[in-house]
Amino acid sequence: MKTIFNKSLIEKYDKPGPRYTSYPPATEFTESVGKEDYKKKLLESNQGKRPLSLYIHIPFCESACWFCGCNVIISHRKDVSKRYLDYLYREMELLGRYLDKSRKVVQIHWGGGTPNFLTVEEMEELFSKMKENFSVDEDAEISVEIDPRYLSEGQLETLRQLGFNRVSMGLQDLDEEVQRAINRIQPESLMRDVMKQLRELGFKSINIDLV
Numbered sequence: 001m002k003t004i005f006n007k008s009l010i011e012k013y014d015k016p017g018p019r020y021t022s023y024p025p026a027t028e029f030t031e032s033v034g035k036e037d038y039k040k041k042l043l044e045s046n047q048g049k050r051p052l053s054l055y056i057h058i059p060f061c062e063s064a065c066w067f068c069g070c071n072v073i074i075s076h077r078k079d080v081s082k083r084y085l086d087y088l089y090r091e092m093e094l095l096g097r098y099l100d101k102s103r104k105v106v107q108i109h110w111g112g113g114t115p116n117f118l119t120v121e122e123m124e125e126l127f128s129k130m131k132e133n134f135s136v137d138e139d140a141e142i143s144v145e146i147d148p149r150y151l152s153e154g155q156l157e158t159l160r161q162l163g164f165n166r167v168s169m170g171l172q173d174l175d176e177e178v179q180r181a182i183n184r185i186q187p188e189s190l191m192r193d194v195m196k197q198l199r200e201l202g203f204k205s206i207n208i209d210l211v
């Protein structure tokens with residue numbers, strides 16, 4: 001029988017390794033880069049007039065998936081996001097001071113965590129703060145990660161009205177045994193319903209994550 005797997009390769013990588021979601025990774029951040037360096041780099045970056053991408057991290061989730069390696073805070077209390085958003089608005093305001101307003105934001109991504117942890121009102125407020133502090137291009141790709149298990153009334157409609165055109169959601173696995181093993185129970189019917197709604201609302205691009 002033909003061998004499909006390379007055993008020595010599996011043994012070589014069968015150990016915990018770094019998970020790179022940004023470069024340089026957070027483990028390499030040091031105090032040697034201070035706020036003046038940061039300000040200088042931001043101002044220097046304006047010289048090329050290059051467009052901008054914005055990533056907004058919403059770290060809250062209602063329940064933990066066992067496979068997850070993201071930076072998350074598990075909470076059932078909806079009010080935890082308030083303080084976080086206040087700091088986020090402050091950070092956007094500070095950044096907005098140093099970035100040239102003629103630089104268009106051509107990509108926006110709300111990731112997490114679970115951005116649909118936010119209420120409809122919080123989504124609207126966050127979006128309007130983004131527009132206050134940055135020049136969002138009218139053709140920008142605007143995407144959001146959602147957890148279909150915790151979607152509440154009006155959230156998808158609100159995101160679409162705000163201008164979101166791309167959605168990414170975790171399907172993970174349809175096998176119920178796998179779902180139990182990863183602590184993510186999510187019926188296929190729910191996925192189909194959400195997928196249908198997204199198509200009807202006119203989201204241009206829909207991505208699903210598999211575990």
Ligand code: SF4
Nearest residue numbers: 061064065068112113
């Ligand atoms: S919902 Fe997403 S971010 Fe939250 S714990 Fe599960 S996989 Fe991680």
